[in-house]
Amino acid sequence: MNEVPHLTTLFDRLKRGYHLGPDDEPEFSVLCARFDEYASYFAAIGLVLVRHEREFFYFEPENPETVPETLPRIAVFSYIIIDHAANQGRPMEEFIFGQNFLVAALPHFTLDRYTALLRQVEVHDMQDLKTLLKHMERIGWIKFLGEDEFRFLRPFHRVFSKCLEVAHAAQGGVGGGAESHDPSAADNRSFAAPTVTNA
Amino acid sequence: MKINPQSFFGFCANHAPLLRALAECGGEISEAEAMRLIRANPGVGEELPETAWRRLRELQILVPTEPGSEMLFMADPVARLLMYLFNEANPATPEMIRGYVLSLETIGKRLARALDEEDVQHVKLAFEEISQTLRRIHADLDETQHAILGEVARYKTERARVSVREKYQRIVHWMERYVEPMIEIVRADGPLRAAFDETERLLHRAREEALFNDHPALTRNLRFLRLLASHGLRVFTQCRKEIQPLYESLRRSSFIAEGAARALDKLQTDGLSKWGNEYLISIAVSRFQNVPGDAAIVSALRRVIEHPPEPPPVLEFSIEEEDPGALLRLMWLDSLPDLVRADLPVEDLLNWLVTKQPDRDTSDVLAGFGGLVFHRDFHAAFTEQTPRVYQTRDGEIKASPLTLTST
Numbered sequence: 279m280n281e282v283p284h285l286t287t288l289f290d291r292l293k294r295g296y297h298l299g300p301d302d303e304p305e306f307s308v309l310c311a312r313f314d315e316y317a318s319y320f321a322a323i324g325l326v327l328v329r330h331e332r333e334f335f336y337f338e339p340e341n342p343e344t345v346p347e348t349l350p351r352i353a354v355f356s357y358i359i360i361d362h363a364a365n366q367g368r369p370m371e372e373f374i375f376g377q378n379f380l381v382a383a384l385p386h387f388t389l390d391r392y393t394a395l396l397r398q399v400e401v402h403d404m405q406d407l408k409t410l411l412k413h414m415e416r417i418g419w420i421k422f423l424g425e426d427e428f429r430f431l432r433p434f435h436r437v438f439s440k441c442l443e444v445a446h447a448a449q450g451g452v453g454g455g456a457e458s459h460d461p462s463a464a465d466n467r468s469f470a471a472p473t474v475t476n477a
Numbered sequence: 478m479k480i481n482p483q484s485f486f487g488f489c490a491n492h493a494p495l496l497r498a499l500a501e502c503g504g505e506i507s508e509a510e511a512m513r514l515i516r517a518n519p520g521v522g523e524e525l526p527e528t529a530w531r532r533l534r535e536l537q538i539l540v541p542t543e544p545g546s547e548m549l550f551m552a553d554p555v556a557r558l559l560m561y562l563f564n565e566a567n568p569a570t571p572e573m574i575r576g577y578v579l580s581l582e583t584i585g586k587r588l589a590r591a592l593d594e595e596d597v598q599h600v601k602l603a604f605e606e607i608s609q610t611l612r613r614i615h616a617d618l619d620e621t622q623h624a625i626l627g628e629v630a631r632y633k634t635e636r637a638r639v640s641v642r643e644k645y646q647r648i649v650h651w652m653e654r655y656v657e658p659m660i661e662i663v664r665a666d667g668p669l670r671a672a673f674d675e676t677e678r679l680l681h682r683a684r685e686e687a688l689f690n691d692h693p694a695l696t697r698n699l700r701f702l703r704l705l706a707s708h709g710l711r712v713f714t715q716c717r718k719e720i721q722p723l724y725e726s727l728r729r730s731s732f733i734a735e736g737a738a739r740a741l742d743k744l745q746t747d748g749l750s751k752w753g754n755e756y757l758i759s760i761a762v763s764r765f766q767n768v769p770g771d772a773a774i775v776s777a778l779r780r781v782i783e784h785p786p787e788p789p790p791v792l793e794f795s796i797e798e799e800d801p802g803a804l805l806r807l808m809w810l811d812s813l814p815d816l817v818r819a820d821l822p823v824e825d826l827l828n829w830l831v832t833k834q835p836d837r838d839t840s841d842v843l844a845g846f847g848g849l850v851f852h853r854d855f856h857a858a859f860t861e862q863t864p865r866v867y868q869t870r871d872g873e874i875k876a877s878p879l880t881l882t883s884t
Contacts, residue, residue: 295760325761337761349757350749356758357737364641364734369726395741398749417760440758441736442729447755448739 282315292337297418297433299334332435351399351410356437358392378429485536494518500559505548568624569617571658577614581672588679622712629719645731656717663709673706813845825878831867838871856884
């Protein structure tokens with residue numbers, strides 16, 4: 279096989295859990311164009327390159343015995359922002375991807391319930407929240423636009439996929455035919471393999 | 478009690494905002510609530526709230542829910558009139574349209590009987606009833622479409638904080654309560670079209686049998702029937718197209734919100750230790766294998782630090798008394814190629830060896846023989862001569878002579 283470009287950079291970022299999206303040029307365009315070549319290349323060394331249906335890329339996680347402590351933090355943070363978005367009554371994707379967020383204006387400490395949930399994962403104040411956001415930036419889920427402002431990036435769709443998976447499971451996994459209006463079905467079809475449940 | 482139309486419309490003209498507020502209130506209303514609305518929406522000119530309150534009841538705009546009750550509601554004819562004036566619409570339920578279908582079927586039976594009996598009077602009555610029912614169906618279908626489109630527009634512009642879940646439930650209600658059942662009724666092979674077809678057949682028969690002579694009215698009704706059939710289907714197909722994207726988007730958002738809510742609820746109820754990995758979003762992290770742990774590194778450092786000092790080993794340099802036999806033998810073997818090169822070509826290599834090196838034992842002779850045979854500078858070839866015996870210091874070797882030449 280011919281040498282594929284940006285291999286070192288790609289490998290170096292993906293192996294650290296980074297999700298490559300449209301903000302990561304020129305690597306993103308090359309990955310889109312030559313995905314099969316990259317996938318074969320990484321498959322030879324036991325790594326599965328996933329192309330999400332929303333068009334971003336990441337390495338399929340393994341099943342480590344221990345869960346990194348950042349994962350529950352990221353999960354709780356993400357579920358809270360979704361819960362807050364739902365209360366605003368706006369379509370989820372429009373709310374998350376259609377605006378920039380100020381760290382100081384995040385809803386995470388506005389309700390006692392949210393605060394208590396965050397406390398369980400050792401996120402106690404704005405500084406902890408910011409540290410968590412920095413971690414999310416390192417995996418390509420958000421992008422800081424200044425000291426206090428950020429926006430969500432396309433790979434945050436992984437959280438939506440997880441939510442749909444949870445909702446679908448709660449309903450006993452019924453429905454979801456090809457023509458079904460159940461979006462969880464559509465997402466689960468393509469997410470089942472990459473979105474392993476234990477990080 | 479009869480109401481003077483002039484007084485009624487005079488009051489209405491001076492109290493349009495109040496009437497609108499009362500209409501929007503919907504349902505039952507108390508005197509206190511009505512007075513609050515009267516004060517908030519004063520009429521034209523100077524008028525005491527109590528006067529407006531009294532007139533509302535005198536003109537039967539507000540009527541008691543039951544005799545003697547203190548609770549009131551807006552009289553149905555007035556509510557309908559205001560709805561018409563304010564261009565608002567109430568959706569017809571599928572049951573109402575089914576009712577019209579049943580009504581058409583019943584009238585159809587009566588018309589068929591009247592035609593059989595050649596009863597002109599009943600044919601005329603049935604025809605009028607059919608016309609009336611068709612006009613109601615048309616009006617109700619239009620009003621339903623109007624209501625649905627209004628609801629969709631409200632969703633898109635609504636600024637009030639209504640949760641995604643609630644919005645989704647409302648849109649599902651509209652979709653499942655009105656749009657889908659209506660399409661079932663009005664579709665080409667649905668009950669409405671079947672009733673229309675039967676009515677059309679009977680109207681044709683009435684014309685053919687000359688039992689109904691108002692041909693322009695008959696033609697109008699036939700045209701209206703066909704128009705209504707296609708109109709109904711088009712109206713609700715359009716409604717579905719309007720509502721579907723919103724429905725899909727809200728459905729997806731609702732599912733996402735439900736998943737997040739379930740995950741948070743589980744964490745809140747069971748705590749982090751029992752939360753489980755199924756709520757986490759896994760991320761690839763490269764890990765190094767066989768890396769020494771902290772304990773191993775500490776232990777190694779401790780062993781180095783705590784190792785007792787001792788003098789370095791001393792090497793003894795002295796001349797050995799005995800000859801290093803193996804080394805001498807190696808040196809002898811290495812010297813053989815140069816020795817034999819001077820005598821090339823050699824007709825019998827083994828003989829050359831035992832003659833030139835008579836002190837060497839059998840092992841040394843064979844080692845030297847092997848080294849020369851496979852040496853890259855020489856070419857060895859066995860002859861076809863009779864084997865002979867070669868004497869070494871400690872034995873003898875029997876072999877055919879072998880020649881050695883330069884390559």
